[in-house]
Amino acid sequence: MIALITGGTKGIGKEMAISLSKRGYDLILVSRTDKGLDEIKSKCNTNVSFYSFDLSNEEDNYKLLEETKNIDIDIFIANAGYGDIGYITKTDTDKEVNMIKLNDISTFILTKEFLKRFIAKDKGKVLVTASAAAFGVAPYMNIYYATKSFVYSMAHGYYRELKDMKSKVTISVLCPGPVKTGFEERANAKFTIGSLKPEYVGEYAIKKMLKNKFEIVPGFGIKTAHLFSHITPKKTISKMLRKQSEIKD
Numbered sequence: 696m697i698a699l700i701t702g703g704t705k706g707i708g709k710e711m712a713i714s715l716s717k718r719g720y721d722l723i724l725v726s727r728t729d730k731g732l733d734e735i736k737s738k739c740n741t742n743v744s745f746y747s748f749d750l751s752n753e754e755d756n757y758k759l760l761e762e763t764k765n766i767d768i769d770i771f772i773a774n775a776g777y778g779d780i781g782y783i784t785k786t787d788t789d790k791e792v793n794m795i796k797l798n799d800i801s802t803f804i805l806t807k808e809f810l811k812r813f814i815a816k817d818k819g820k821v822l823v824t825a826s827a828a829a830f831g832v833a834p835y836m837n838i839y840y841a842t843k844s845f846v847y848s849m850a851h852g853y854y855r856e857l858k859d860m861k862s863k864v865t866i867s868v869l870c871p872g873p874v875k876t877g878f879e880e881r882a883n884a885k886f887t888i889g890s891l892k893p894e895y896v897g898e899y900a901i902k903k904m905l906k907n908k909f910e911i912v913p914g915f916g917i918k919t920a921h922l923f924s925h926i927t928p929k930k931t932i933s934k935m936l937r938k939q940s941e942i943k944d
Contacts, residue, residue: 696719696720696721697720697723697769698715698769698771699724699763699768699770700722701726701774701801701805702725702774703724703772704724704728704735704745705726706874707824707869707874707900708774708824709735710894710898712724712739713735719741721741722735722741722742722743723744723763723766723768724743724746725750725759726745729747732745750801751796752796753800753804756800760805768819769819769820770821771806771813771820772823773805773806773821773846774824776794776797776824777798778794778836779839795838798839798842798845806849806850806853810857810866818863818864820867820904820907821864821865821866821867822867822911823850823866824846824868825850825870827870827872828840828843829843829844829847846868850866850867850868853866854909865904867903867911868911869900869911871891872891873891
């Protein structure tokens with residue numbers, strides 16, 4: 696059994712890799728650098744392979760697909776991504792464009808192509824990492840929220856297509872709230888609400904994915920927020936969420 700994870704050397708991706716290894720899966724981890732790879736290997740009893748690609752570069756996604764075309768992969772996890780926060784007059788447009796390319800374009804290309812491979816053999820599981828951000832809208836992080844809304848919507852559409860074709864292939868979407876990873880540092884933010892541990896989120900995500908759960912929402916608080924997001928006006932949500940994170944100077 697083989698699982699491929701993008702963004703698999705740190706944060707939630709690292710913990711999902713370790714969780715899958717404990718269940719007997721060999722791993723193919725994809726990231727720009729191999730930082731953290733030795734730690735993962737020390738915690739895994741299965742084979743761990745590594746590919747260095749910058750998935751914000753569209754061409755690298757197709758290189759990854761070419762490199763893995765003859766590998767019988769059982770699970771694909773699209774986890775690579777990052778966020779950003781700031782005032783519209785100060786945020787870096789190039790950084791936000793790069794974020795859209797990684798969070799959305801890469802996730803779309805790889806998710807669709809691996810789904811096609813899995814559909815052809817009528818087996819396989821896909822997990823895409825969205826965010827609780829997909830449930831609402833927020834000022835100052837609005838581009839990040841928009842990228843995760845895209846991922847969430849895409850997953851819902853593919854879920855229905857798989858059901859309509861009565862495929863044995865499954866897709867799941869992970870929607871965590873704040874998690875104690877390097878996200879805040881790269882996003883230039885400090886969350887003012889409690890964060891979950893990545894070990895918990897990674898294990899929870901894998902357990903639910905293997906049970907074919909579609910929407911995976913770790914944590915009681917985020918589950919509750921998800922419920923209320925369906926009945927709360929977007930303007931109200933954005934007003935509430937503006938207080939959930941602080942912009943670092």
